[in-house]
Amino acid sequence: MSKLSRRNFLRTTLYSAAAAGAVSPMIVRAQDGVAANDKINCAVIGLNGRGQSHIGGFINNPNTVITYLVEVDEAIGKVRCDQVEKRQGSRPKLITDMRDAFADPELDVVGSATPNFWHGLSAIWAMQAGKDVYVEKPACQNVFEGRTMVAAAKKYGRVCQVGTQCRSNPALINAIQFIRDGGIGEVNFARGLCYKRRKSIGALGDYTDRIPGSVDFNMWTGPAIITDPKLTRPNFHYDWHWQRLYGNGDSGNQGPHQFDIARWGLGIMRHPNSVITYGGRLGYQAERNDPNYVDAGDTANTEVSIFSYGDKTLVFETRGLETPDLDGAKIGVIFYGTEGKLVQESYGHCVAYDKEGNVIKEFNGGSDQFHFDNFIEAVQKRDPSILNAPILDGHLSASLAHLGNASYYFGEKNKISVPELRKALEDVRGLDDDVATLDRTVEHLKANGVDLDVTPLSLGPTLHFNPEKEEFCDNSSYAAPLLNREWREGFVCPSAEEV
Ligand SMILES: NC(=O)c1ccc[n+]([C@@H]2O[C@H](COP(=O)([O-])OP(=O)(O)OC[C@H]3O[C@@H](n4cnc5c(N)ncnc54)[C@H](O)[C@@H]3O)[C@@H](O)[C@H]2O)c1
Structure with a gap:
């Protein structure tokens, strides 16, 4: 069974079981998402400066693998792709439109290190597509989109961590x-x-x-x-x-x-x-x-x-x-x-x-890594309440x-x-x-x-x-x-x- 089918199977079976009262919703949340032997597939968006820390944060976590790099500056993207391939042993797909990654059901998690004015949309689109998100600070470029991000995390049941790493x-x-x-x-x-x-x-x-x-x-x-x-x-x-x-x-x-x-x-x-x-x-x-x-x-x-x-x-x-x-x-x-x-x-x-x-x-x-690890733990447990910077x-x-x-x-x-x-x-x-x-x-x-x-x-x-x-x-x-x-x-x- 492919990873996707396995995940869908797991989700469907567990949710049906939960609906029938066979297992508690908590167990469903703990098991929904990523099966024990699967790595969490990550995309990093925006790779010039802070995106490098996202790459490091995901590569250094033993439970994740970077499958997409998204960068609108092709020159920067190619350099980062080579670097990631060297460090993790597999080459991510390099794309320019984040929506192509969001459309992939195999993708689990998105790290957005885009400029501030992209934080809201990148996180909202990702959550609408069922992905969990680590979005850089400032969480939003204006109050309006921040409100929407909070509402989206709730509506789509997503884990959304903000890059205020001092929290960890x-x-x-x-x-x-x-x-x-x-x-x-x-x-x-x-x-x-x-x-x-x-x-x-x-x-x-x-x-x-x-x-x-x-x-x-x-x-x-x-x-x-x-x-x-x-x-x-x-x-x-x-x-x-x-x-x-x-x-x-x-x-x-x-x-x-x-x-x-x-x-x-x-x-x-x-x-x-x-x-x-x-x-x-x-x-x-x-x-x-x-x-x-x-x-x-x-x-x-x-x-x-x-x-x-x-x-x-x-x-x-x-x-x-x-x-x-x-x-x-x-x-x-x-x-x-x-x-x-x-x-x-x-x-x-x-x-x-x-x-x-x-x-x-x-x-x-302190270390940046603590914050990425906290995010991944929340993703694995399907539990936003353990996020240090929701x-x-x-x-x-x-x-x-x-x-x-x-x-x-x-x-x-x-x-x-x-x-x-x-x-x-x-x-x-x-x-x-x-x-x-x-x-x-x-x-x-x-x-x-x-x-x-x-x-x-x-x-x-x-x-x-x-x-x-x-x-x-x-x-x-x-x-x-x-x-x-x-x-x-x-x-x-x-x-x-x-x-
Ligand atoms: N948590 C921290 O300590 C920390 C530290 C530095 C920066 N940041 C945050 O990280 C974000 C990025 O900062 P930076 O210094 O790396 O900025 P930067 O301008 O150097 O890099 C941003 C990158 O995103 C790319 N990009 C822009 N739009 C894109 C899109 N639609 N899709 C894909 N890629 C896109 C740009 O081409 C560029 O390579 C900022 O919001 C900043 O506040 C956080």
Whole structure:
């Protein structure tokens, strides 16, 4: 019997048996899917950067085999195919349209390391085709598609893990448990940091002739509208992160890791009630020594968002210019408790301090592989409840970036002086000293040669959000279009109700 027939036989027989009450649904879930001697067939989509970690994650798991590589840049795809063949001993099929892999009933699992704007559709199409999905962070590029992804996982009974791998790292698991056990007292406030130097991606221009000939541009662009000119940044791959049509800036790139950890530590399983953001894309004129320089990116490289959950506050700071750390962290989270603080310094290291600043405990350990193994275990057991980063968590964490950016994008033209900004922040009344955070931000910008009289910060509106309905409240409803995107024909994301 072929693997497919064997699987179908197993599924049909067990489901009939379950329906007849012969076996418990739990047993069906445990046995449905992959028979003991079969390997789990995997496809990896998007192979330039992070896709290599997906390849490693699946190859290093003894229960999986990569049968498809999907890449719209043929040159990259061929190199990865050779590499996979060498490492696993069998050559995957290399294709450019992910739907061809999804149509194969022998395929079990999909890893999507595509650019952000493809996460939603790749995961939704895969789940509709009955595949389990490991999708990169940010889980979604907007709130609308995140909702659909959550609904699709539920409707199709799929396992959907998000690539916030810190969730599987002992350093974080133990540190969060320490917070939960009261190790630093009561904690109602966390500060996420993305202090990550990002140089200018080059001047805004027409670089259409730099689209690599090996790229299927239609499939790369997918749900995004095709612009004229087609390419306005010098580098085709990766730098899309800093153009909002495709990416989400660093608060939506590095940010989802730290948003996720902050939410986890604060014990928050919902969207916030409100957000206000100030920021800018600053410093590149000084970096290029040209006051008229216009960088090709249009996301903020300096961004402070203040989220309110009523009794809890989350502040997120993004800095793309040179900066020292804060309390030992550059890319991390600081939890402020009544008895001390806990600092996530890296993916595998956290430190807890008492009120006097003495180290009381350190937490170590982590590896990407743990997260892939956790996913595969959930696939084998047909049990999404054992996932460390299920799609709902990914959606909630990514949405923080989207809501923070929504306030920034609306306020973009509202250029404001530092004294006016300081005054406006006095009304925010969260748990942070918002003026002190602003003063640190201003000092940081000045240290990078930014003249805030010439290129001022901008302040967005306070956007009020209804966490249950996942929509802006009436007084903020003008921001509703930013919860969704304009979809290109043929690549339209269904709503949560339609999926
Ligand atoms: N979890 C992590 O720590 C981590 C680290 C790095 C990147 N990421 C995430 O991984 C994703 C990819 O990042 P990257 O740095 O590799 O970006 P990248 O632009 O370097 O690579 C993306 C690849 O996907 C390919 N691609 C685009 N559309 C495709 C499609 N429709 N079908 C198949 N292939 C397609 C591109 O040609 C490119 O090779 C991003 O969403 C990023 O946020 C996560």
